[in-house]
Amino acid sequence: MGSLGHSSTMVDLSHHINAKSRARHPSPLKDIIKFMGYDGMVSFAGGLPHPSLFPLDQAKFDCLSPEAPLPANRHSLEQDNRDGPSLTFGRGLSAGDLDLTQFLQYGSGAGNRQLIALAKELTERVHSPPCKYECLLHPGNTNAWAKVVGLLCENDDYVIVEEFTYPSAQALWIPMGIKAVPVAADAAGIMAKNLRHLLSSWDERKRGSRRPRVLYLVSVGSNPTGITISAQRRREIYDICVEFDIIIVEDDPYYFLQYPGYGSPTEISFTPKSIPEFLNTLVPTFLSMDTQGRVIRLDSFSKTLFPGLRLGYFVANPVFTERLLRATEVETQDPAGLSQAFVLGLLQKWGIDGYLTWLQNLQFQYRTRRDWLLDAFSAHFEPLPAEKSPIPEAQGFVVCLKNSHDGKAKPVFSFVDPGAGMFVWCKFYFDGIDRFMEIEMAGKSKDPEQDFASELWQAWATELVLLTPGSYYHAWQGPDKMSTAARGADPRTAHFRFSFATPTKEEISTGVARLAKVIAKYWE
């Protein structure tokens, strides 16, 4: 919990809790738990299985060390880093680093206390939230977002999202009749003036629903756009949220994967910075500027340790974490015990400083991978700064055909150098492309952009290279707002997403070459 002295500007936000969540009662069984702790109490009240009958006696995990450099270009899983700690868990207090028994038994719903304390310590170090908060464990951000929707949203609400947003987050609420209201972004994130306009001009009758109350953001290295919202833009957005009483859900799995700009100096191998220096390179979070308690932060270990853990934590106003705990009790219970044991053991061995060093190590790795992809763009195309390109109004770089027939720069796609995360989001330009114009002229297609994008995708797949179609990420505004024209998107454009997280350097080079081959066919 943040120091109480900081909480003076907190406001009562309990009216954001929806009817269903308000109707949850604490389990009456929980009342008995305090009695169970009495000295000499004999309890016939618990319903727990007997821990001596759990068939797991000991667990041992061999881990990597946070400091040891991971060779950036290794392709396989050979481990070059065998000097990391081992975590041993036994049954009983002195049988290893931690007593395994507590992690095998049912938990309280909130999660292991020591792990929560570490989550708070990490939260203080990284975000220093200015107001009162609690940490509550959850089984991954997918479930965390489901619980937040269960906390805040009513059927047929609108939720504010980025213009291109994470499809699974939407898939959860589409069956509830909820729709997205997208806000357009530039390279610094969603535009504050658009957000303000949206909220100030909201017409409840025309929209058929109350003004949105929830803003969902992957605000660092957004999936799919790769955009990180700047500090200045965050302050503007936060102020608007205060003015219009909006809850900000900060889904932030890529927070620690923030990179220096493409082309800035880099080392061959990883060299850690001091922790304060590292933390200084990270953009301030919404949580760090949350004086009122209106930010619900979803933190996850999926991208920083591994996804199979299904473990993360909420950081939020106690008014919200109390209700989220009620939902946890009846919907999921504690995250898995072995996951809790592993993370607690690892963070204790590494220390918070060790974890923050590991994160720099990861950052170096993914930055290197981002550079491989952008290097391959340069090798196979001609990227120009937008302002010097044939499309000066584009964001970032405009990637043109190399050596086009007529010697003029012929634009293919534009992208913003992703300062974080795992994705490069590319806007393709179809204007003047023969095959596209043919589809458009024929007048039979309801969505020529989408149809040509599909044809292109198929042609790439045939050449053995896969991208993700941008259409997967369109904000869901209802079945009548699906075509390029109906969405009001730029005509004669479509998006594709590149992920640079998984392929090797050679695969990236081969893949971009295959893309370029298909593009040459269509664009020339």
Added chain:
Amino acid sequence: MGSLGHSSTMVDLSHHINAKSRARHPSPLKDIIKFMGYDGMVSFAGGLPHPSLFPLDQAKFDCLSPEAPLPANRHSLEQDNRDGPSLTFGRGLSAGDLDLTQFLQYGSGAGNRQLIALAKELTERVHSPPCKYECLLHPGNTNAWAKVVGLLCENDDYVIVEEFTYPSAQALWIPMGIKAVPVAADAAGIMAKNLRHLLSSWDERKRGSRRPRVLYLVSVGSNPTGITISAQRRREIYDICVEFDIIIVEDDPYYFLQYPGYGSPTEISFTPKSIPEFLNTLVPTFLSMDTQGRVIRLDSFSKTLFPGLRLGYFVANPVFTERLLRATEVETQDPAGLSQAFVLGLLQKWGIDGYLTWLQNLQFQYRTRRDWLLDAFSAHFEPLPAEKSPIPEAQGFVVCLKNSHDGKAKPVFSFVDPGAGMFVWCKFYFDGIDRFMEIEMAGKSKDPEQDFASELWQAWATELVLLTPGSYYHAWQGPDKMSTAARGADPRTAHFRFSFATPTKEEISTGVARLAKVIAKYWE
């Protein structure tokens, strides 16, 4: 999947899927997955973190052996069974019993294929379902039930439950405006004629909601009643469910903890039966008689391995598992990877036969614990078969005061010998107890039974012994149906639940002595 030849009696049950669940669409991202497997494909489409950057290199679990006898009366966790297998998981195909990498990465939602295959093998061995089914992993029965409610129930529905039912299962749906319709039970489970009457006389207008379509049952060793529904009763119930088109949700965590009757011969230490002999002692499940595909079975490893796994599986009609998978993708994703790895590794090492031997071992343990509690009842009270007791209409045994002043058997509570599970459910008789009559006569109490039960509970807690109040388990029929009179319960009675799973033999003896002391004070 069951053999297709058996599926001829399956009926179309898709009308049971609620509006929200019907509205879920498969993630478009899943379409790309099939392309990813093409030889030589370079994929920029995935969004997975790179597995070489997961800091866990190796995991090792030391397990108990399924056959070795566990001393029934051990109090602590000293392990006397150190000859069990070790499971080792490394990174790469030949680095241990299983390649750890797949369990560290994101899964498909359905769970690990090998583990699903084992769940199917176990399902075939134990239940031989007569019609087509699928197994789908879930993170524990709490979440499984939440997903089933999300699949089948609409707001303001009624759900059919046992008269006394598991409170967390109800707590989930109470905020949806759902109410329970309880069905009374005798020692063989909920009464078929009451179920039929309930359904055939359902008055939609009077009830304000459609006839119930879901029957929720913990049908073996029910929590709290300890009742196991007999094979004959199950057939009657199943037929009624066919007639009235009801889906049976078989929440069955205690299935393998079925015991011979109290007082039947027992061995000092565990001796395993042959597997077919063991399986023959178990009551047939609803799944085993499900010719139409209307049973959704919730299986869990929480009581048979350990709860911290947060791992179990649905067995159900593919029409339902397909929708449950859609919900899994957006609400939870796969269960935790380390839990999946542990269970898969253990079941592979032990074999299905080994697991079924382990279950007999557990059965012996919990049966012994049940006997300790019923022995303590005999030591401190005088249990009489109901028909020879002052309350011949009671079920099972009527426990009377030992050496009561006037030499007449004075009834305290009745119970049915729990043939399964972890609980003894006791019905206390307050008629003629001075303090109770005083409360009742004073006429100030809205619920004298409940008030006296609370006083009794407090008096026990003061003497350092805890039971769970029966009121926690009342079927939720709305705020107007909470008192003993309003529920139509037997006047001058109340229930308490004993759990025998956790205390030691000495604690059980001490605890029952303390109970008896307080009871003597009130009853004499």
